[in-house]
Amino acid sequence: xxxxxxxxxxxxxxxxxxxxxxxxxxxxxxxxxxxxxxxxxxxxxxxxxxxxxxxxxxxxxxxxxxxxxxxxxxxxxxxxxxxxxxxxxxxxxxxxxxxxxxxxxxxxxxxxxxxxxxxxxxxxxx
Numbered sequence: 093x094x095x096x097x098x099x100x101x102x103x104x105x106x107x108x109x110x111x112x113x114x115x116x117x118x119x120x121x122x123x124x125x126x127x128x129x130x131x132x133x134x135x136x137x138x139x140x141x142x143x144x145x146x147x148x149x150x151x152x153x154x155x156x157x158x159x160x161x162x163x164x165x166x167x168x169x170x171x172x173x174x175x176x177x178x179x180x181x182x183x184x185x186x187x188x189x190x191x192x193x194x195x196x197x198x199x200x201x202x203x204x205x206x207x208x209x210x211x212x213x214x215x216x217x218x
Contacts, residue, residue, distance in 0.1 A: 128161060132169065143169040150177040159190045166191075 122131040133142035143165060148154060154162075166172055179187065 125165075126161060127158065128165075130165065133171075133173065140169055142171040142173065144173040144175065146175070148174065148177075150174075150179055150183075154187055154190060156190075163191060 122129050124130075128145055128147040131144040131146075132140040133144060134140060145162070145165065148158060162172065177184075
């Protein structure tokens with residue numbers, strides 16, 4: 093698969109077929125699912141793409157029941173956002189491996205850790 097085709101991915105369960113564009117919500121409504129707090133990020137009617145997830149104790153291995161929940165959430169939202177995990181590279185890789193073999197690996201990675209890649213945010217405020 094070439095790089096150009098690898099970034100063109102549509103998730104049928106989250107992408108509306110109406111031709112409309114997904115928009116950021118004003119103040120997304122969070123909800124609890126077990127120990128997890130989920131906040132959808134982008135929405136268009138009843139369809140959502142991306143969710144911020146909190147309520148995970150990152151100081152120890154993630155329990156299997158939480159991993160199963162996260163796999164289901166990733167099927168529903170496609171992208172999960174975890175803030176302030178405190179994971180180092182080795183723990184990040186170990187957590188990723190818990191998610192299973194179907195984990196999508198991005199082609200941008202750190203040379204020392206081929207299972208990790210970096211995302212940088214550059215913002216200019218005027």
